[in-house]
Structures are given as structure tokens and as C-alpha cells.
Amino acid sequence: MRRLPLLPIELASAPFTIADALAGGIPYDRLRHRQILRLSRGIATLPRRDDDDGALPLALLARPYSRVTGYSAVSHATAFRIWQLPGHLPGMDEDTIHVARQSPHGIPRRRGVTGHRLQFFDDEVECLDGLWITTRSRTWLDCSRRMTVDELTVAADHLLRIPRPEFEGRSEPYARPEDLADILDRHWGTPGIRKARLALEQARIGSDSAPETLLRLAVVRAGLPEPELNVPVPLLPGVVRLPDQSFARFKVAVEYEGSHHADPAQVERDIDREEDFAAAGWIQVRISKRHMKDDARAAVRKVRAALLQHDWTPPGPSR
Numbered sequence: 001m002r003r004l005p006l007l008p009i010e011l012a013s014a015p016f017t018i019a020d021a022l023a024g025g026i027p028y029d030r031l032r033h034r035q036i037l038r039l040s041r042g043i044a045t046l047p048r049r050d051d052d053d054g055a056l057p058l059a060l061l062a063r064p065y066s067r068v069t070g071y072s073a074v075s076h077a078t079a080f081r082i083w084q085l086p087g088h089l090p091g092m093d094e095d096t097i098h099v100a101r102q103s104p105h106g107i108p109r110r111r112g113v114t115g116h117r118l119q120f121f122d123d124e125v126e127c128l129d130g131l132w133i134t135t136r137s138r139t140w141l142d143c144s145r146r147m148t149v150d151e152l153t154v155a156a157d158h159l160l161r162i163p164r165p166e167f168e169g170r171s172e173p174y175a176r177p178e179d180l181a182d183i184l185d186r187h188w189g190t191p192g193i194r195k196a197r198l199a200l201e202q203a204r205i206g207s208d209s210a211p212e213t214l215l216r217l218a219v220v221r222a223g224l225p226e227p228e229l230n231v232p233v234p235l236l237p238g239v240v241r242l243p244d245q246s247f248a249r250f251k252v253a254v255e256y257e258g259s260h261h262a263d264p265a266q267v268e269r270d271i272d273r274e275e276d277f278a279a280a281g282w283i284q285v286r287i288s289k290r291h292m293k294d295d296a297r298a299a300v301r302k303v304r305a306a307l308l309q310h311d312w313t314p315p316g317p318s319r
Helices: 018-023 028-032 058-068 076-082 136-142 149-160 177-186 193-202 210-221 264-279 289-309
Strands: 037-040 043-045 072-074 097-102 113-118 125-128 131-134 233-236 239-241 245-247 252-256 283-287
Touching (some): 018 028, 018 043, 018 058, 058 072, 072 076, 076 131, 076 136, 136 149, 136 177, 136 193, 149 193, 210 252, 210 289, 239 264, 283 289
Parallel strands (some): 072 131
Antiparallel strands (some): 125 131, 233 239
């Protein structure tokens, strides 16, 4: 039996294109070894070893599909997952690779691929470590047809949020409001664009997570004031806190506490924070996952009660 050909590490570690293997000096007859698996036309991979750890990153699995199809890029649900956009996209866990091709070229048709035909502008596609992929903003638009307005708002808030360089290694947001507005104006006839426009109207700069966005939307829909998002709040001399949401006029702060708040060190920090708010005459409302069920009704009740306690007056019926 012929020996399995030795491949460069960049080919041996993930699916590869036959063209790249040939360009790397691997003779074609060696690539016909029975242990080399053909995934699709022009795409192959070596068998996974028993000691391989876990699944390959989706970007590595998708990369050859963007390379064998001209004028194309990985898009839709596949790009949504690679970019790790928040929000629920129905069907995002399907195994198929989504590939979009520039119009007027034909829709990609090959095994393992869900094909699309789109009109791309140059700044709507980028190359990510050899993977041609739609940008985050274009991916947000392409997925709008299958997402709800609120889930699109979650994703838009993620794109617009200003990062913390000390934690994320970047200082610029993924997009500005005018960037998202521009991409909507370019593609006015795209399916789902009305939902995307509504989502952009609802989007705000400052939300750090999907639960924070959904809580803000629920609070505003319930007729409560719109909170400020992650802005510094001076409490006492030398004491400044950064609550997830705040109503400065009524001295109410809201914190969404995810699973990491169970860490003992974080518990201590949370106690210190709560004491700081109390000492300054603020009410701190602590929200967890269980308060977000049923459209965040329990969370809204807690926020409403705190606002009422600090003399907020609900708006009366319009005449």
C-alpha cells in the first residue's frame, strides 16, 4: 500500500484545496491515496487521528470552500458563527457551509455547501487568515431575514459597543451607527432589511452583553425611563462605579450578573460595590438569568419598584 503523503503543517492540520497541495509540490497521484478524504470538489483532508483534541475551528473548516469558488466568500450563518456574533440565528448550528458568490456569477453548488448569490461592495468582504468572509456588518445584514428585530438589536449593540483596550486589545468598535446605516442604504431591497432598520433604530452604544440589551429593550417597552449604559457614576469622594445600566436622576443602578459572579473573589467585589451604592443613597438592582424569563418581566418589576421607591412617577395616559 502506498504511504500516506507527508503534507505541510498548514495542509495536514485542516481541510485543504487540491490546488494548494499541488502548489505546495505534492504530486497529484499522491493526493489520490485512499486515506485522503474528498470532502467536496477540489477539497480534501487527512483523516483525524485518535489523539486529535476536539473539533477544528469553523474558520479552518470553511476556509477551503471560500478558495475553490471564485468571486465568493463564506457568509450568512457560517460567518455569523465565525465572527461570534451574539443573538439567536435559527439554523446557525447546521453542518453546511454557507458560501455567497458575487452577482452575476452563479450560486455555488457543491456538496456540503449552502449557496447564495449577493451583490458585494469591496469593503463588505475581507480575508481572515486565508479565509474570504463577509464582514461583521455585512453578515449582520445577511442574517436579518431569519432573525427577530430584538436579536438583530443584540447583534447591532455588539458591533457598536466601544471596547475596553486593556481587556480586548482593540480600541475601535466593529462598526459605527453610520456604517450600519450606510450598508442598509446600499442594499435597500435585501430581504429582512426592514427588520434591520428597526433594529438599528433600537440599537445603542454601551451595552456589553446580550442580556443587557434585552433588559434595556424590556425596560423601555414597559414605559420606564431609558437607562444610561455603562457610564461612570460618582458615588462618594474618590469612589466611581460603572453599572451596566443607571438612572442617575433617581439614583438607581442595575447590574446583570452572569455565571462568573459565583466566583468567590467576584462575590467579594459585588458586596463592595453594593455597599458603595448604598452609602451614596443609591438602590442597586441585581438581575440574574432567572429574572430574564418571560420577556424579562421579573427584571422589569424589580427595576420599576426601585424607581418608584426613589420618586419616579409613571407617565399618565395621553389625552
